[in-house]
Amino acid sequence: MDLDMIEKLLELMREHEIVEVEYEDPEAGTRLKLKKAVPPPPPSHPVLTPALALPAHMEGVMPMGALPPMAPAPAAETPQDVERANLTEVPSPMVGTFYRAVSPENDPFVEVGAVITDESVVCIIEAMKVMNEIKAEVAGEVVEILVQNGEAVEFGQPLFLVRTE
Amino acid sequence: MDLDMIEKLLELMREHEIVEVEYEDPEAGTRLKLKKAVPPPPPSHPVLTPALALPAHMEGVMPMGALPPMAPAPAAETPQDVERANLTEVPSPMVGTFYRAVSPENDPFVEVGAVITDESVVCIIEAMKVMNEIKAEVAGEVVEILVQNGEAVEFGQPLFLVRTE
Amino acid sequence: MFNRVLIANRGEIALRVLRACRELDVQTVMVYSKADEDAVYLRHADETICIGPGVSGESYLSIPNIISAAEIADVDAIHPGYGFLAENSHFAEICRSSNIEFIGPSAEIVSMMGDKARAREEAERAGIPVVPGSSGTISDEEEGLAVAREIGYPVLIKASAGGGGRGMRLAHNDISLVNGIHAARAEAEAAFGDGTLYMEKWVDKPRHVEVQILGDSYGNIIHLGERDCSVQRRNQKVLEEAPCADLPRDVRKKLHRSAVKLAKSVGFENAGTVEFILDEDDRFYFIEVNARIQVEHPVTEMITGIDLVKEQLRIASGDKLSHSQDQVKVKGHAIECRINAEDPDDDYRPCPGLVTSFIPPGGSGVRVDTHVYSGYRVPSLYDSLLGKVIVFKPTRAEAVATMRRALDEFVIEGIKTNLSLHRRILRNSVFAKGRYNTAFLKEYLLKG
């Protein structure tokens, strides 16, 4: 929120005979209240702010191990320099261990630059000693591989970034 | 939320004679409140009932005595026929019992229609056995007497409605 | 003690188990579905793993996903909470074969107690009174009719694999018995994949009283007193208290002894509950064993001072019971109200949605177990339990007074809840006297 916007708001207030404006955006951390000189207003309704954008920060110094950060949000892993258009993530359909190849001796199923179809097997996820071949479910060019070989992945975690047509 | 939307809202308020808008979007975490200039609502506090304009309803069926009924919303009692302009309340400056005259035998200090000055004594409030003469602190014509003789009043409770020049 | 435990559940019981772990300095891994990913209680875990989409079958009920998460997170043990996989013997078995301790009874006990007809046989064998009925299962109409003739109508037809009232029918005569057997079998087959049935004489307006049991892996078994769970709506518990307010001393003792005897005879380990019904003359009959922690466990914790979830963790990690029977002292009175997201004006239909304001009661004698807070969105996919208010006071009368004021000050806005029902129960004169049965709610409150 900047001064221009406030000025604009004040003009609108005059124009429309508005005496009070409150605006909150907890996400941005902003709160604005503008109030004109008027006779005492009626008893105000206590506003139980339900608009709780929770996460924010936890207060003060956190003791070791007290409140660990949440699993990284998928969005946080999106590289900022890639073009936003036509990019699709291939999410993990299960919990398990991610492998790029059938065995350490074999070549990876895909590398960056590979062109894949919906049916292409792109990796293996080991769950309960079972090796599950994972299909892309999307066609296009592999732009980025988001998980290291041998890493654990959770349900829904993005594995690959694919540029679709 | 942007200025365009606010402007649109303000126009709708004018068109539909809306005096107050509150808007919350818990999903986005934003909150907006717009309020128009209106004259102070008339008297309203029922004696010794909490002047708490409580949010929402309490859930479900209320057991006897669990949560006392709330004061009716001030707006509901606004007489629709009084002119809105130039009306001022004379609030009680203390907790006590309201008397319109020095004694039951005397005439009331003021009646509806009386023209008063800032210094006019308009009533007596008895607190701790002491009779306190209350001055109007406002000049004009008494339009309405909001409290019955002998009623208890709390701090800030409106006693008289006065039309100022 | 374990180093690291995975909590295979959600909501208030997941938070309950996490609290016990943290107090024992055990690391916690919480699994969650996409529908729960924003829940604040997940913040308190040392590690969280998303195990699937909202639908339980692909997340909280998915054995492969949970076992994978346990292996990835390298945990020593899994606590299943209640519901979901808590009484799934196959899951307990897979934990064992994966070298992960299942915090609960052995797969064999879970399986045995999950078969209600089998449990009934075990009780008979141990000399515990059971409701007159079939000895074992009934294979056809003929057998059912023979049993009914012997024990007299009305009779209850029940599913061996049953639970929550499914696969259950009441019969008053031969015709309704035959129809009931067919209907119950079809329902049980659909619900549990197992149409096996057994029969019991119908006990009218019984009280529902259960005994809390703890057993370690060295064969020691103790009881922690009983709970009265007779305030029920359609076989669902609504309010529980401990101890039972009106129980002759000798009946109480016999109940406790019977529960311990049964637990010993089957070699029960970890925490469980032996459930009984009592008729109007205080004759009691075994009905079933719950081989898990129960929703209402806090009332027992309050009157004994023993933390049941910590005991579960200790027992599963190989410790001996921390209390002998003599050391268990029942003191005071505790009541628990289950607060559900449901609409009291619309047949208690579940009522998910955004909780705009949540101000739990506090102060002296009040415990609140909840995962809910202002701004929490109750998902529509899971059960409607928002949390539990538990009060503990020296006497029942004081506990009732404290629960009244606790319920009165509890503010929940944005969704409908059953707070109003609880407020009425706590002000009902029959409830106040302390002797009521499973028909209480229907007779005194639900009618209007």
Add this chain to the structure above:
Amino acid sequence: MFNRVLIANRGEIALRVLRACRELDVQTVMVYSKADEDAVYLRHADETICIGPGVSGESYLSIPNIISAAEIADVDAIHPGYGFLAENSHFAEICRSSNIEFIGPSAEIVSMMGDKARAREEAERAGIPVVPGSSGTISDEEEGLAVAREIGYPVLIKASAGGGGRGMRLAHNDISLVNGIHAARAEAEAAFGDGTLYMEKWVDKPRHVEVQILGDSYGNIIHLGERDCSVQRRNQKVLEEAPCADLPRDVRKKLHRSAVKLAKSVGFENAGTVEFILDEDDRFYFIEVNARIQVEHPVTEMITGIDLVKEQLRIASGDKLSHSQDQVKVKGHAIECRINAEDPDDDYRPCPGLVTSFIPPGGSGVRVDTHVYSGYRVPSLYDSLLGKVIVFKPTRAEAVATMRRALDEFVIEGIKTNLSLHRRILRNSVFAKGRYNTAFLKEYLLKG
């Protein structure tokens, strides 16, 4: 018991008193200032009366306004809570003359105990050890120097009417004594309108231990054990526990007996606290009497099972004590953390404002006394106490573990709080050992 009680306070203690009244079926009248008019806890009262604007002098400290409200609302008694008018003997006097019961000691006792030099004399008369110092007040520098020569430096100059560290000076030699007397007198005159001073020998790094007393109007006096309140910041208590973790049995007994003896000798009635300091050799000295309920009373409630506020109400309404000394059994261990709205990174400056999220801890062994909720705006006019977390467990080690996890799960957003300070205290090894003194916080935590 009273029919109707006015609660002349605000915040957590007003809600605390209201809870006790509701559980005793006593109607409540809550008075409030304009600054508190939106607070949700006011909803729970049977009647509410606005008594003035936000500033305390014209509302919570205004005797005429409160007495008027009491007369209008036709109450039998007034509970003053702590702070505000709780130890104002003039207020107690006016209540009496208005035929309204003041729930606390008599005006005479309040007045006597409010005069610190006088209280010291009473203790000496009753044979209770006091810190070596002036007998009575000191009238001038000469007398001060004479006392200092007798008891030896360093000495503490204190205001008779004092409290909260005001009118207090430490002197290490004759020059600082003379300066200190002038400074303390000026400060005491400004703060209390009374420049009377007395002197005590300075006890370095004492422990602060207090004994809870209850007395009825029939001359019966009992104690409810002691509390250790040594975790202090600038003479303000931050955390309290009961019982004191490291106290030889004979010292503990003597402390209790001394407190009862003093209370008996002055004819103490209702609830109060006798405060002592202990030097490093566990020699104890009387310091003062608090003639009111204290912020930290819940820890005593937890270990004795006695509801102190209900006892206050019962005593004031003419009942005899509900427990004899023999019936008071101390069991388990309790700790209380005071949660304040203050900025730990800015010298603990009070930090009012809108609480956007407030998720109190819950579960086994946790009690929360608070008037705060998500959406509450902490007014800037009053003290910064948001509430108290109290834990109760069989042993101190378990209480510490439970408090750790309770603090960890407590979410307060929108304003700064001292939660982080408490988290550090609960993980400090000196605190864990249980023996610490009033210098603890400064030495171990505030420095780094």
